[in-house]
Amino acid sequence: MKRYALVTGASGGIGEEISRKLAKEGWSLYLQYYQGREKIERLQQELEETGAEVIAIQADLTSSAGAHFLSSQLFSLEAAVFAGGTAHYSLFQEIEEEEMDKLWQLHVKSPMMIIQKAIPKLRKAVSPSVVLVSSIWGQTGAACEVAYSTVKGAQIAFVKALAKELAPSSIRVNAIAPGAVNTPMMAQFSPEEKAEIAADIPMGRLGAAREIAEAVYFVSSPAASYITGQVLAVNGGWYT
Template sequence: MKTFLVTGAANGIGRAVVLALAEQGDLALLNDLGDSPALAALVTHLQAAGVETRVVLGDVSAPETARNAFSGLERLDVLVNNAGILNEAPITEMTFEQWDQMIRVHLYGSFLFAQQAARLMTRQGSGAIVNIASDLGQLGCANLCHYSAAKGGIIAFTKALARELAAHGVRVNAVAPGGTLTPMVERLGPDYIREESARYPLQRLGTAEEIAATVAFLASAQASFTTGQVLGVNGGGVMNG
């Protein structure tokens, strides 16, 4: 039985990742902040496809949420740290609460779930952790200092953890999406989408399914020699060389 856990699973990239991993998984553990019609629909879909599903509700930045997710779990093959939030504020007006929440959800959440996964995966001698970063963690963005810092931290965390766990047979990688056409972005309207698309050499936004395909690759045996990497699914917005 192949088991995977995805945080922030109900919508957008998280949902697409769950559906992609379900093609190679037997047991899905889904985390989201609270119950919702979207989460219920996802569970129904997975169960109809024959994938055993467990739901763990709660804030990823709370230690008890991670403990609950791993309670009684005997094996985990893949962890995807996807849960996140986004809000804009210039640094001169950003509140401590805004900064603190952004860091907690992205960095504390990734740490808490990765720590639990590492304990289990090192015992079993295998596993893959995929952290969802962002091109803004590489480029930075005005009015998103807190988000950029959190995503940049996830990239550094990924590389450090990959070095620490490699000897135990555990791979750790990150995916850094560029602008992605999720339902939340679609609600911002065609003008916003057109302006955002123009920022990328490919002149369009990505899709959640394109991000999910990269996550699924990193989680698979095809990426068995890949660790400590940041794969940019960003339409050319960041070009490393």
């Protein structure tokens, strides 16, 4: 019997590796993306060549309309992984209200809307799971990323509350909190700045997207059947 997983932000560095890992483990996939059509087409071809069933869905999750549309495209569902998102770097007093709204919609409201609509489908699954890819900044906060830290912290609060509500239905809800991961989101930092960040991490390096994917797979798998409402930090010992 096919198991279907949704991966949002599948055209991003972490979402792409999560998709590869789940496909390798035999999952059929809904891959949500917004602007990365070429990347998704390449990824879809790559995964289909390994025998995976892949359904690509374009949806703008910075709007409620996009969240409603994505929800309407999901039929069978056993796992939902929310890996999409963008960071925002600025002093707090300089961030525009429109940017605050976009961050809230993308990271918090759209996932909430999609999960709400998906609960009846998840209840029918054998081992249903929801995973939100949050951030180390949702746990500790970061100057010049106040709004981003806020929405990532909201994701963690949502996971902890929803896990309690859905536990009687055997739907597990967890979060992964990556530290600094070497993905295109880090492209705005110079090599020297990346080296400074790496030097501040006890393991002495940035994380790899595949390491986040392995953590997502673990909390989605039967090996984590008694784990819910948890935040798994994958950060090389940074800010522990």
